[in-house]
Amino acid sequence: MPHTRSLLRVARRLAPDPEDLVQETMLSAWRGFHQFHAGTNARAWLFRIMLNAFHARGRKARPALVPIAGHDRACEPDVAMAAEVAQAVDDLAEEHRTVLLLGVVEGFTCREIAEILDVPIGTVMSRLSRAREALRIRLAPKLMEKSRCTTKDA
Amino acid sequence: MNCKDVLELSSLYLSHELDPARAAEIHRHLESCPACSEELEQLAETDATVRQALMAEPVDTTALDGRIRAGMARPERKWLAIAASVAAAAVIAAIAVQIRYTADRTCTAAAWDHRHEVMGGERRSWLSDASAIGELADRHGIAAAAVSQIAPEGFRLERGKLCRLGGVSFVHLVYSDSGERISVFLRQRDAGAAVGIRNLDAAAEHVAYFETHRVSAIVVSDRSTEAAVSIARVAEGVL
Numbered sequence A: 001m002p003h004t005r006s007l008l009r010v011a012r013r014l015a016p017d018p019e020d021l022v023q024e025t026m027l028s029a030w031r032g033f034h035q036f037h038a039g040t041n042a043r044a045w046l047f048r049i050m051l052n053a054f055h056a057r058g059r060k061a062r063p064a065l066v067p068i069a070g071h072d073r074a075c076e077p078d079v080a081m082a083a084e085v086a087q088a089v090d091d092l093a094e095e096h097r098t099v100l101l102l103g104v105v106e107g108f109t110c111r112e113i114a115e116i117l118d119v120p121i122g123t124v125m126s127r128l129s130r131a132r133e134a135l136r137i138r139l140a141p142k143l144m145e146k147s148r149c150t151t152k153d154a
Numbered sequence B: 001m002n003c004k005d006v007l008e009l010s011s012l013y014l015s016h017e018l019d020p021a022r023a024a025e026i027h028r029h030l031e032s033c034p035a036c037s038e039e040l041e042q043l044a045e046t047d048a049t050v051r052q053a054l055m056a057e058p059v060d061t062t063a064l065d066g067r068i069r070a071g072m073a074r075p076e077r078k079w080l081a082i083a084a085s086v087a088a089a090a091v092i093a094a095i096a097v098q099i100r101y102t103a104d105r106t107c108t109a110a111a112w113d114h115r116h117e118v119m120g121g122e123r124r125s126w127l128s129d130a131s132a133i134g135e136l137a138d139r140h141g142i143a144a145a146a147v148s149q150i151a152p153e154g155f156r157l158e159r160g161k162l163c164r165l166g167g168v169s170f171v172h173l174v175y176s177d178s179g180e181r182i183s184v185f186l187r188q189r190d191a192g193a194a195v196g197i198r199n200l201d202a203a204a205e206h207v208a209y210f211e212t213h214r215v216s217a218i219v220v221s222d223r224s225t226e227a228a229v230s231i232a233r234v235a236e237g238v239l
Helices: A004-012 A018-031 A042-056 A077-090 A094-105 A110-117 A121-153 B003-008 B010-014 B020-032 B034-055 B062-073 B078-095 B105-119 B130-139 B144-149 B225-238
Strands: B156-165 B168-176 B181-188 B196-202 B205-211 B215-221
Touching (some): A018 B062, A094 A110, A094 B034, A121 B010, B003 B034, B105 B156, B105 B215, B181 B225
Antiparallel strands (some): B196 B205, B205 B215
């Protein structure tokens, strides 16, 4: 089904019940399809519905995910790095995590994110900058480590 | 432009949203400022790392998709009962759609037929009996009942015939109210991904085109793009 993967990928990093949230989103979209305006971005419209539903639920925190990196895989560069990145993203404040997931992972522009979240574009820009900066600082040593692991494996 | 300005605009820069003049200013600054240049490079690299890591995580939506389909097939209102699961698939496809202005040979041919054969009164042999039109549709893989169900509000089925557009056969249906006529062209299609609605304006006509898993359909109206699209939406729900 179009867009459910995308919605679920973001929901998993925000909500305690990501599948329920995506299901609710798709069903409200289907019931409110007459409200969809021709010529607008359907994907952004779905994310807007999802984030409204998420906020309406009172933003319950999602449970922490268990890191997937096992002992014998710790220096498998892609696995270790992915777990580290996921953890770093999960540790961001929710507002920063949301814009980062929409902008960096899902590829929405700042303007689109502003419409999805119904906030001024300046707010999106500053949240995105802070999220990026936090990740840059946290992941910089890991990026160097990644190349060291690669060398060792080779 | 100074370092602070560059960092403030970094989000728009990285998402390619800056106007060319601003982007050029940033480029000029980066050429002369190694610190900003390195910072933006690291931010872009971080973006790529994050994207790669999170996109690589497996996302299995099989069960979820099944639950959503089941929810959509559960009718909430009487008319929705008609739609059932095929309509669910069609509407999902339509959700996926961004309506675009696209020149399309088949749609242009449909607009031409509407102008000359329907509005211009060119001589063609038409069926005017509703049950005969229903049978014609049925022979071409379109449910006879759908022919009346897709009639736009206030319109009735006036006539129908088989026609060829872009080398393939369509059932051409004409619906009318007191002053206006709308053409709907339908064709059975093989199973495959549905592509949803798009529309274009061909000369004076407004055309909306959509495909479901079951049919290809073209709606031609003289009124407006919005009218053509809204009729197409209703038809899509039925078909």
